[in-house]
Amino acid sequence: MTPQKIVIVGGGFAGLNLAKGLANDERFEVTILDRRNHHLFQPLLYQVASCGLSPADIARPIRQILRHAENVTVLLANAEKVDAEAKQLITSKGPIPYDRLILACGARHSYFGKDQWEEFAPGLKTLTQATEMRRRILSAFENAEAENDLEKRKANLSFIVVGGGPTGVELAGAIGELARHTLKSDFRRINPAEAKILLVEAGPRILPMFDESLAAKAQKQLAELGVEVLTGKGVTNIDAEGVEIAGQRVAAYTVLWAAGVQASKLGSTIAGAEIDRAGRVKVNDHLAVPQHPEVFVLGDMAHCANPEVKDKEGRPMPLPGVAPVAMQQGNYLAEEFRRIASGKQPQAFSYVDKGSMATIGRSRAICQSKGIKMTGFTAWLAWMFIHVYYLVGFTNRFGIIIKWTWNYITFRKSARLIIGKEWRFGRKPD
Amino acid sequence: MTPQKIVIVGGGFAGLNLAKGLANDERFEVTILDRRNHHLFQPLLYQVASCGLSPADIARPIRQILRHAENVTVLLANAEKVDAEAKQLITSKGPIPYDRLILACGARHSYFGKDQWEEFAPGLKTLTQATEMRRRILSAFENAEAENDLEKRKANLSFIVVGGGPTGVELAGAIGELARHTLKSDFRRINPAEAKILLVEAGPRILPMFDESLAAKAQKQLAELGVEVLTGKGVTNIDAEGVEIAGQRVAAYTVLWAAGVQASKLGSTIAGAEIDRAGRVKVNDHLAVPQHPEVFVLGDMAHCANPEVKDKEGRPMPLPGVAPVAMQQGNYLAEEFRRIASGKQPQAFSYVDKGSMATIGRSRAICQSKGIKMTGFTAWLAWMFIHVYYLVGFTNRFGIIIKWTWNYITFRKSARLIIGKEWRFGRKPD
Numbered sequence: 001m002t003p004q005k006i007v008i009v010g011g012g013f014a015g016l017n018l019a020k021g022l023a024n025d026e027r028f029e030v031t032i033l034d035r036r037n038h039h040l041f042q043p044l045l046y047q048v049a050s051c052g053l054s055p056a057d058i059a060r061p062i063r064q065i066l067r068h069a070e071n072v073t074v075l076l077a078n079a080e081k082v083d084a085e086a087k088q089l090i091t092s093k094g095p096i097p098y099d100r101l102i103l104a105c106g107a108r109h110s111y112f113g114k115d116q117w118e119e120f121a122p123g124l125k126t127l128t129q130a131t132e133m134r135r136r137i138l139s140a141f142e143n144a145e146a147e148n149d150l151e152k153r154k155a156n157l158s159f160i161v162v163g164g165g166p167t168g169v170e171l172a173g174a175i176g177e178l179a180r181h182t183l184k185s186d187f188r189r190i191n192p193a194e195a196k197i198l199l200v201e202a203g204p205r206i207l208p209m210f211d212e213s214l215a216a217k218a219q220k221q222l223a224e225l226g227v228e229v230l231t232g233k234g235v236t237n238i239d240a241e242g243v244e245i246a247g248q249r250v251a252a253y254t255v256l257w258a259a260g261v262q263a264s265k266l267g268s269t270i271a272g273a274e275i276d277r278a279g280r281v282k283v284n285d286h287l288a289v290p291q292h293p294e295v296f297v298l299g300d301m302a303h304c305a306n307p308e309v310k311d312k313e314g315r316p317m318p319l320p321g322v323a324p325v326a327m328q329q330g331n332y333l334a335e336e337f338r339r340i341a342s343g344k345q346p347q348a349f350s351y352v353d354k355g356s357m358a359t360i361g362r363s364r365a366i367c368q369s370k371g372i373k374m375t376g377f378t379a380w381l382a383w384m385f386i387h388v389y390y391l392v393g394f395t396n397r398f399g400i401i402i403k404w405t406w407n408y409i410t411f412r413k414s415a416r417l418i419i420g421k422e423w424r425f426g427r428k429p430d
Numbered sequence: 431m432t433p434q435k436i437v438i439v440g441g442g443f444a445g446l447n448l449a450k451g452l453a454n455d456e457r458f459e460v461t462i463l464d465r466r467n468h469h470l471f472q473p474l475l476y477q478v479a480s481c482g483l484s485p486a487d488i489a490r491p492i493r494q495i496l497r498h499a500e501n502v503t504v505l506l507a508n509a510e511k512v513d514a515e516a517k518q519l520i521t522s523k524g525p526i527p528y529d530r531l532i533l534a535c536g537a538r539h540s541y542f543g544k545d546q547w548e549e550f551a552p553g554l555k556t557l558t559q560a561t562e563m564r565r566r567i568l569s570a571f572e573n574a575e576a577e578n579d580l581e582k583r584k585a586n587l588s589f590i591v592v593g594g595g596p597t598g599v600e601l602a603g604a605i606g607e608l609a610r611h612t613l614k615s616d617f618r619r620i621n622p623a624e625a626k627i628l629l630v631e632a633g634p635r636i637l638p639m640f641d642e643s644l645a646a647k648a649q650k651q652l653a654e655l656g657v658e659v660l661t662g663k664g665v666t667n668i669d670a671e672g673v674e675i676a677g678q679r680v681a682a683y684t685v686l687w688a689a690g691v692q693a694s695k696l697g698s699t700i701a702g703a704e705i706d707r708a709g710r711v712k713v714n715d716h717l718a719v720p721q722h723p724e725v726f727v728l729g730d731m732a733h734c735a736n737p738e739v740k741d742k743e744g745r746p747m748p749l750p751g752v753a754p755v756a757m758q759q760g761n762y763l764a765e766e767f768r769r770i771a772s773g774k775q776p777q778a779f780s781y782v783d784k785g786s787m788a789t790i791g792r793s794r795a796i797c798q799s800k801g802i803k804m805t806g807f808t809a810w811l812a813w814m815f816i817h818v819y820y821l822v823g824f825t826n827r828f829g830i831i832i833k834w835t836w837n838y839i840t841f842r843k844s845a846r847l848i849i850g851k852e853w854r855f856g857r858k859p860d
Contacts, residue, residue, distance in 0.1 A: 415486035
């Protein structure tokens with residue numbers, strides 16, 4: 001029997017779990033493509049942006065993770081187009097024929113049509129973006145220290161995070177911690193604790209996926225770290241000098257974007273597939289594109305209806321773009337493929353919601369799971385435990401526990417490096 | 431009494447040790463300038479280039495190191511020119527007056543007038559350069575795996591290191607280890623162990639600063655890791671396709687530069703100072719510029735005669751550009767300044783040579799100190815111990831011990847990331 005050609009695009013949580021699930025099963029010949037050589041533990045990306053961890057702590061080569069999976073080939077390449085008629089994927093390394101195609105290439109930031117904002121307010125999806133955020137944050141304190149003009153010094157010490165979801169909350173909290181604790185004794189002319197940190201959310205409250213009482217608690221914890229929260233007000237403009245919020249200017253040289261996301265464009269190349277407003281491909285309860293049952297879409301790229309959560313009109317909401325959804329979908333599809341290959345009955349995918357958590361800083365977090373709510377130190381410990389548990393690779397895990405313990409005791413953050421672009425002497429692009 | 435204005439340019443081993451030595455001594459008002467925000471443990475930079483360590487493992491913010499030194503101001507700025515007449519340093523943040531000026535901004539790579547080679551053969555002096563080397567090395571293996579043309583695949587699997595000093599030897603050995611051990615099971619179409627690694631040295635032998643028997647041992651250890659050593663032959667050209675060695679072409683898409691260095695140009699702006707061929711400023715035995723006794727030059731930037739080592743004509747040779755020289759000079763100058771401030775007799779600087787070491791790979795190193803020679807595992811342990819001992823900062827040290835132990839047991843290298851520039855699909859600049 002010739003093995004089935006399985007082609008997976010994307011080495012994130014969904015794609016990687018699927019590949020692992022099919023490892024060394026001779027009925028499948030798997031190719032996994034990614035534009036980058038590493039799997040990234042995205043939930044901790046904000047820690048790289050805020051100097052707590054190094055890129056290598058949260059990333060591992062896809063190749064290395066799958067090195068013992070003899071039936072899996074890892075390919076560093078760019079997927080350009082799905083040719084569903086001819087059953088082949090067009091890539092930068094030529095066309096790849098498939099029996100089953102799985103798209104799991106995630107989402108990127110969306111600026112709601114204002115792409116010119118990206119330069120002034122980078123998003124947080126890749127390691128390159130995370131080190132760029134880190135560079136901007138640290139450079140802002142450096143520039144403030146050297147600045148004689150009081151207005152400019154203030155703008156250097158102003159940080160605006162746009163978007164009140166978990167990423168925005170975690171980023172704002174981490175900057176607060178950096179300013180209040182980590183950098184405390186480092187400067188001679190400025191007091192880093194005077195930094196203004198503003199979290200702007202257009203919706204009525206931050207963390208809408210959490211229970212209202214928990215979101216309020218998070219906001220209180222943010223306030224303790226000096227983070228001001230502004231809700232119900234949209235950002236109307238962003239430029240090199242700052243942000244316009246509901247028409248009002250706030251001077252700030254560091255603006256970080258944690259608002260909308262847009263799914264990878266690859267989905268729109270599937271002939272006949274239905275795409276939602278966020279660019280996600282609508283899939284059925286087997287995660288397949290209805291028009292092409294041999295094409296599957298997983299993770300942040302998929303619009304997968306969740307019958308358990310309905311909107312005001314009673315229609316099922318799509319599953320959220322979070323790591324547990326992607327992981328479960330990858331695992332499900334591997335099992336499903338094996339079931340079908342063994343002649344067993346196919347089963348539909350159903351998501352098990354184990355809860356949500358967000359961390360605000362040292363000893364500060366919120367956590368809800370099946371009616372249980374936790375805040376503060378207990379929630380923070382739970383957060384730590386789960387994130388370390390799911391981290392791929394032993395060295396990473398162990399190294400991170402040590403770093404976090406050390407950071408916890410000393411208030412330090414160990415990766416405070418300005419690298420990448422050489423440090424700019426002026427404030428903005430020169 | 432008004433404190434003396436001490437201005438230090440450069441937060442490397444020399445500048446940092448001087449600043450630490452003057453910390454909290456009220457007789458001095460110290461400003462330390464650097465273009466980068468971090469002190470870099472340069473002897474381990476090759477480990478970042480070869481995926482063994484992360485940038486943050488070997489770098490710490492200068493500010494953080496000196497945070498409790500109340501009389502020290504750290505400034506992120508570019509030093510542009512010395513105005514020795516007016517006793518001020520011209521910087522990107524304006525002029526800074528000084529009573530005593532110390533230049534310790536090190537050296538950069540020199541391509542012997544062939545600056546166009548830099549693009550094809552990056553040097554190894556900064557973290558940005560190290561991650562760029564890492565990107566090139568890992569991308570070469572990736573491109574080889576995806577390449578169908580046999581000639582091109584071979585050129586992708588060919589690595590040339592130019593320069594047989596410690597850096598060149600350590601780099602070549604680390605690439606050998608990566609190819610032979612770390613990447614062993616990672617690829618499906620290529621065998622990484624077939625990589626050709628060539629170390630080219632124009633002089634008669636590698637590691638000229640070591641005893642001949644040790645250098646021969648190092649060459650044997652390199653051979654065990656698949657590194658071919660070519661001595662007595664100069665590189666005559668470098669381009670995107672490879673290298674010309676003594677007129678003969680070798681196809682190789684990855685070429686790394688570890689040959690000549692050139693001291694920072696700042697030295698040449700000191701009016702009347704004598705500059706040697708490598709751009710170093712000649713200093714007297716108090717490390718001062720004879721024409722300006724209040725201007726001092728330390729470390730790789732200084733041409734400091736060593737009366738104990740003479741050339742063939744019997745003239746004293748300059749001290750080598752290594753970390754122990756820079757450290758001792760920084761410490762000496764701090765003591766000297768304090769001596770003079772206390773009204774004691776000035777003393778001349780004298781270098782204590784504690785020996786040299788180079789590591790070739792796992793369990794492979796050479797080491798010589800005061801007539802004692804070591805090789806293999808013992809030398810490697812000594813190398814580990816000394817490098818960990820001198821690393822600034824506890825987390826770094828502890829984290830590195832764990833990484834190295836883990837890497838030692840598993841043959842793994844934990845920082846195999848292609849980041850910075852997004853991965854290029856073509857082979858060369860597109």
